[in-house]
Amino acid sequence: MWIIFQELRRGVSAIFSTRADWWSLMAIVGLAAVLSGAELMAGKMFSGIILPHTPQTDAQVFRSSIIFLGIFGSLRAINYFRETYRITVFEKSLARIVKSTPQQDSWRWATAMEVTSILTMISRLVVISFVMALLSPTFALANLVVSAIIAQAFSILLRKQFIEQREFRKKQKSREIVPNVQKVRTRIRAAELATLLSAFGVMGLMGLLVALTVSDRVSPQNAVVLFIAVRMMGQMYSGVASGLMRYVRATVFSE
Numbered sequence: 001m002w003i004i005f006q007e008l009r010r011g012v013s014a015i016f017s018t019r020a021d022w023w024s025l026m027a028i029v030g031l032a033a034v035l036s037g038a039e040l041m042a043g044k045m046f047s048g049i050i051l052p053h054t055p056q057t058d059a060q061v062f063r064s065s066i067i068f069l070g071i072f073g074s075l076r077a078i079n080y081f082r083e084t085y086r087i088t089v090f091e092k093s094l095a096r097i098v099k100s101t102p103q104q105d106s107w108r109w110a111t112a113m114e115v116t117s118i119l120t121m122i123s124r125l126v127v128i129s130f131v132m133a134l135l136s137p138t139f140a141l142a143n144l145v146v147s148a149i150i151a152q153a154f155s156i157l158l159r160k161q162f163i164e165q166r167e168f169r170k171k172q173k174s175r176e177i178v179p180n181v182q183k184v185r186t187r188i189r190a191a192e193l194a195t196l197l198s199a200f201g202v203m204g205l206m207g208l209l210v211a212l213t214v215s216d217r218v219s220p221q222n223a224v225v226l227f228i229a230v231r232m233m234g235q236m237y238s239g240v241a242s243g244l245m246r247y248v249r250a251t252v253f254s255e
Contacts (some may be wrong), residue, residue, distance in 0.1 A: 003155045004244070011115040011251060015108065021093040025116065028086045033123035040131045040229055042071050047224035069110050086116060107254035114247035121243070123237045128229050128236075135222045142208050143233075146201040150237060153197045158178055161190050165252040187245045194241035202234040 049064050056064075061115050090112045094105070129147065133140035164186050171178050209230065213223040 003159055004151065007247075007251075008115060008119060008156065011247065012110060012119075013113045015115065016093050017092075017094075017096055021089065021096075024089045024092075025119075027087065028082060028116065029119045029123045031078070031082050031156075032120040035082075035129040036124040036232070037127040037131055038071075038075055040128065040225060040232075042068060042075065043102070043228045044221065044225045045071070047221045051221050051224065080165055092117075107250050110250035111247065111254055114243050114250055118240055118243045118247060121239045125233060125236050125240075128233055132226060132229055135226055136212065136218050138217065139209060139212060139226060143205060146205055150198045150201050154194050154241065154244060157190050157194050157241075158248065161187070161245055162246045162252070165248050169252050183249075189248055191242040191245040194244070195238045198237035198241065199234065200229055202237070205230050205233075 012022070012025065016025050045064070045068050049061060049068065090109065094108055094112060125147070129140060131150065132143055168178055168183055168186075206227070209218065209223060209226055212218040213220065227248055
């Protein structure tokens with residue numbers, strides 16, 4: 001699984017060359033992680049509204065709902081500004097790189113977008129796993145095992161994708177014609193296979209969550225939050241899978 005971290009480190013170093021750029025990137029990634037944790041806490045607040053420990057009056061439910069909606073809306077607004085700000089960071093970082101051709105510059109932009117998105121999703125996975133540990137150590141341990149297996153599968157597919165994309169690049173430089181459908185199919189199949197493998201892991205975690213809830217080892221309120229967390233992780237895995245394959249193509253063609 002270390003190939004993923006090695007490649008991401010290489011991608012970050014190639015695009016974000018100065019300390020200021022690096023810290024700006026970390027701020028963007030870190031804020032995304034914090035937002036994910038805050039969203040889960042908002043989810044716990046929502047579960048408290050629909051599954052209260054004690055009966056609540058309509059006024060209490062209304063007040064709690066307004067607070068929940070306010071927090072959720074604020075998180076969405078913060079994420080919007082985070083997404084738009086990262087374009088400014090990319091522009092400053094890429095301006096320092098010596099340009100060769102417009103095509104390579106375009107691929108560098110794609111590389112910056114993908115490496116940032118992948119790091120963001122990985123940071124979110126870490127924060128979600130931490131929240132899981134607070135709610136259920138047993139479930140968090142199972143999630144750690146599943147995450148390690150998924151990461152290993154992603155690493156294998158990533159290594160294979162580098163070989164295939166470099167072969168396409170070699171043929172392009174030698175003026176050989178490679179059908180676009182072949183290039184797209186290769187990348188999409190790898191991404192979808194990685195997504196499918198991660199989906200099986202998510203399914204296993206959902207099954208475990210049901211078992212822990214039925215056996216009263218996880219409270220209904222925490223079960224709702226953990227379910228939301230698992231669903232979020234499933235989306236993150238799918239995003240990482242697709243992002244990694246796009247990152248490989250962008251990296252190879254920007255060389």
